[in-house]
Amino acid sequence: MNELAAPRAAERAARESYGRLLAILSARTHDIAASENALxxxxxxxxxxxxxxxIPEQPDAWLLSVARHRKLDAWRHSRIQDAAAQALLLLAGEVDVGTVDGTAVPDERLRLLFVCAHPAIDATARAPLMLQVVLGLDAARMAGAFLTSPSTLGQRLVRAKARIRSAGISFEYPEARELPLRLQDVLQGIHAAYGNGWDDVDGADTLPRGLAAEAIELGRTLCALMPNEPEPLGLLALMLFCQSRAGARLNDAGAYVPLDQQDTARWDPDLLAQAEQHLRQASSRNISGACQLEAAIQSAHCERRVGAPVAPEAMVALYDNLLALRPSLGAQVSRACALAKARGHDVGLQALDAIAAGEVASYQPFWAARGHLLSAGGARAAARQAFDRAIGLSTSAAVRAYLNGTSERL
Structure with a gap:
């Protein structure tokens, strides 16, 4: 057997089945941390x-069997005899190969996303908990996306898992009337998963290859689960718009290419068409939402491929509407850039300066945007300082190289 075949099979199982296996292991005891260790x-x-x-004929079943016995060994070693332990002993005899063949359970990853969105869990922990327990990401990779340190995020996740176990949170899908109440957290988790799939992060794990594609798959599954909700369609459209441009983000030499300089011939027309279709379908529901607006912004960016870029003031209006529905630091910085294009770099800088300094101290896009707007106004020394700050905060080697080159040209 090829020496790389086994590691590749294990990596494929981790990418495709991690969340489903973890949900099965955790379903009885509600102990996610112990299930993670066993897996x-x-x-x-x-x-x-x-x-x-x-390689076993059914790798998922093999992994589940080994993990289940590791959990049993841990419980026996600790000599803990309570209801959870008894439930685990029952689980050993209940889960068979048929449970992990993809038919008995529709998509355990999505089920676990809704578990992590339970209202008993602290709101700030829900999305990162989804990324860790469903997709296997570590705190180093996720921390930047949630504007916190890996240690702080790690502590938050530990508390959330303990809460799931102590509260006995059910591992079943919520009732239909409860699904919409947890939907926004699930949307945020899938969106964050997609964002984490873009770049390599210094010091983080290497598991999430193909993570962007997995997030898109979860988005499609969510649309099928809740076909009458417009926001899952909006999120799916948003991810597909971004994914359509993935092949143009780096040139042939591996250098980063910003959106407004990308070769539109390298954008994927099939993914663009799917994105537009999903956005139209979401809009037909006549219920506005933040995901739909973000998708509309990406659609506007993509109009450049047909020589019909959206008017700068129209882009500002889109960001105004987005901020009215869901204020975020990223949307504020993007609005400032849109204002600069519509009304001049000074107006854009004023919008950046209006953001609280404490919120942007470690936010890389703010400093990159500030560097560009300062350089547009001829303030080269200040621009280089901003670029240096952005370089220090960037987690992507390609982006660091691009910003460094931009700064040196000043």
Whole structure:
């Protein structure tokens, strides 16, 4: 057997089945942390045994069996005899190969997303908890997206998992009337998963290859689960617009290319068409939402491919509407850039200066935008200082190189 076949099979299982396996392991005991440890041990065992024994016919079932027995061993070793332990013993006899063949359970990842969106869990922990327990991301990769440090985020996640266990939160789908109440958190989690799939992050794990595609798949599944809700369609459209441009973000030499300089011939026309279709379908519901507005903004950016860019003032209006529905630091910075294009760099800088300094101290897009607007106004020394700050905060080597080159040209 090819020496790389076993590691590749384990990586594929982690990418495609991690959340589903974790949901099955956690369903009875509600102990996500213990299930994560057991699953990690199962993957480590796979990397030991599969090269010698061969890749099992059903890798998911093999991993589940090993992880389940690791959990049983841990419970027996601790000599804890309570209802959760008894439930785990029952689980050992209930879960069979049929549970992980993809038919008995429709999509355990999506089920677990709704578990993580339970109102008993702290709101600031819900989206990062989804990324960790469903997609296997570590705190180092996620921290920047949630504007916090890895240590702070790690503590938040530990508390959230403890809350799930102590509160006995059900691992079933919420009732139909409860789904919309948890929907916004699930949308945020999937959106954050997509964003984390874009770049390599210094010091983070290497698991999320193909994470953007997995987030899109979860978006499609969510649309099927809630076909009458417009916001899942808006999120799916948003991700597809961005994904259509993935092939143009780096040139042939691997250098970063900003959106307004990308070769539109490298954009994927099929994904663009799907995105426009989903956005139209969402708009037909006549219920405005933040995801739909973000998708509309991306659609406007993509109009450049047919030589019909959206008027700058129209882009400002889109951001105004987005901020009215869902204020965010990213939308404020993007609005400032839109204002600069519509009314001049001074107006854009004023909008950036209006943002509280404490909120942007560690926010890389703010400093990159500030550098560009200062350089447009001829303030080269101040622009270089802003670019240096942005370079220090960037987690992507390609983006750092681009910003460094821009700064040096000043």
């Amino acid at each position: 990690a041990q199962a993957f480590a065992r796979a990397l030991e045994r599969w090269p010698a024994d061969g």
